[in-house]
Amino acid sequence: MDSEARRPSSLQTLQDFVTAARAALSDEIWDYLIGGSETETTVCRNRQAIESLAFRPRVLRRVDKIDTGADFLGKPVTMPVFLAPVGSIGSFWENAPDALGRAATDFGVPVFGSAVKAEMLDAIAAAASGPKVFQIYTRGDRAWIDGNIERVAAAGYDACAITVDNAVTSRRERDMLKGFEKPWRKAATGMNHQAAFDWDDVKYLRDKHAIKLIIKGINTAEDAAKACEIGVDVVHISNHGGRQLDSGRGTLKALPEVVAAVKGRAKIFIDGGFCRGTDIVKALILGADMVGIGRMYLYGLATDGYDGVTSVLNILENEIATCMALLGAARLSDLDGSLLEAAVPVYPSHVHSAFPLLSHYQPK
Numbered sequence: 001m002d003s004e005a006r007r008p009s010s011l012q013t014l015q016d017f018v019t020a021a022r023a024a025l026s027d028e029i030w031d032y033l034i035g036g037s038e039t040e041t042t043v044c045r046n047r048q049a050i051e052s053l054a055f056r057p058r059v060l061r062r063v064d065k066i067d068t069g070a071d072f073l074g075k076p077v078t079m080p081v082f083l084a085p086v087g088s089i090g091s092f093w094e095n096a097p098d099a100l101g102r103a104a105t106d107f108g109v110p111v112f113g114s115a116v117k118a119e120m121l122d123a124i125a126a127a128a129s130g131p132k133v134f135q136i137y138t139r140g141d142r143a144w145i146d147g148n149i150e151r152v153a154a155a156g157y158d159a160c161a162i163t164v165d166n167a168v169t170s171r172r173e174r175d176m177l178k179g180f181e182k183p184w185r186k187a188a189t190g191m192n193h194q195a196a197f198d199w200d201d202v203k204y205l206r207d208k209h210a211i212k213l214i215i216k217g218i219n220t221a222e223d224a225a226k227a228c229e230i231g232v233d234v235v236h237i238s239n240h241g242g243r244q245l246d247s248g249r250g251t252l253k254a255l256p257e258v259v260a261a262v263k264g265r266a267k268i269f270i271d272g273g274f275c276r277g278t279d280i281v282k283a284l285i286l287g288a289d290m291v292g293i294g295r296m297y298l299y300g301l302a303t304d305g306y307d308g309v310t311s312v313l314n315i316l317e318n319e320i321a322t323c324m325a326l327l328g329a330a331r332l333s334d335l336d337g338s339l340l341e342a343a344v345p346v347y348p349s350h351v352h353s354a355f356p357l358l359s360h361y362q363p364k
């Protein structure tokens with residue numbers, strides 16, 4: 001990692017970034033950021049699945065040198081964490097693609113760009129010389145999608161992610177109740193193509209394009225097995241951070257059955273509710289290769305752009321290393337299933353239950 005990326009910050013905990021982001025954002029953008037669909041049950045269940053596991057630590061193993069280094073599609077990364085795709089990063093920071101792309105590259109983690117706009121695709125590619133993925137929606141016919149995948153490949157991305165958990169637009173009541181309609185959602189076209197996109201199209205794209213393919217939004221063993229039969233490179237377990245189907249299950253709950261179905265045929269990425277180092281270690285123990293963060297890095301971005309994202313990554317890396325040391329695991333390969341057991345969550349699970357002390361500070 002670049003030493004530039006390790007700047008000290010007066011914000012010492014991840015919780016500080018939640019508080020600072022709240023102060024920096026308008027009510028509309030804050031609610032858009034933290035919210036989910038309808039009752040927001042899926043958002044809460046993402047946290048609940050993580051909080052329903054407790055560690056069984058081992059002691060007296062040498063942990064004087066902790067290595068969080070991982071492999072991302074053949075490239076070494078500082079830790080097995082990626083910045084998940086967010087189409088609206090411009091709502092949180094000016095010139096966000098540049099801040100995000102540079103922060104990810106300097107720290108040594110992969111960044112996912114989103115939205116097929118030439119500006120975004122090119123801006124992230126220009127800022128991020130390290131591992132990077134571009135995520136697309138399938139809002140056009142096959143020729144349209146082909147064109148976009150070709151542009152992603154030509155811009156030097158390591159993989160193309162296709163998001164498949166939003167066949168239709170969800171109902172975000174938190175936004176609707178205050179009459180806030182995101183301009184980019186209003187302007188979305190081609191939703192009929194997205195609703196008609198199916199496994200035959202995935203197979204077509206697999207056969208046609210050499211670039212690594214990630215299917216983002218898988219939640220079951222059945223769909224994971226189908227993706228592997230077609231030959232996708234990555235099964236990405238996600239429920240869009242609880243922003244699409246409501247009353248879904250937490251993504252971590254789906255991980256064991258997906259691992260069993262994939263049988264090593266593809267890499268497994270996961271996101272949804274992961275905020276802390278301990279959260280990430282739990283997913284790694286259960287068999288994930290990489291863990292994505294969405295809202296957590298957006299709190300850093302909204303607080304302080306490049307420096308904010310860098311600080312969040314720095315604290316996360318510290319939390320992961322601390323957790324590994326206290327579990328008796330010096331390397332990621334030391335993380336095995338014996339280190340976890342089922343538990344009853346201590347706090348009521350919700351979008352910020354990773355930060356139970358927040359209520360003491362009453363952020364704006």
Ligand SMILES: Cc1cc2nc3c(=O)[nH]c(=O)nc-3n(C[C@H](O)[C@H](O)[C@H](O)COP(=O)(O)O)c2cc1C
Binds near residue numbers: 238239274295
């Ligand atoms: C504000 C916001 C915008 C998002 N935009 C996209 C997007 O454009 N494409 C996509 O595939 N996922 C999008 N997501 C979902 C994230 O990629 C990721 O799946 C999710 O945020 C993970 O959950 P977490 O925020 O609890 O970490 C978005 C999430 C948020 C919070």
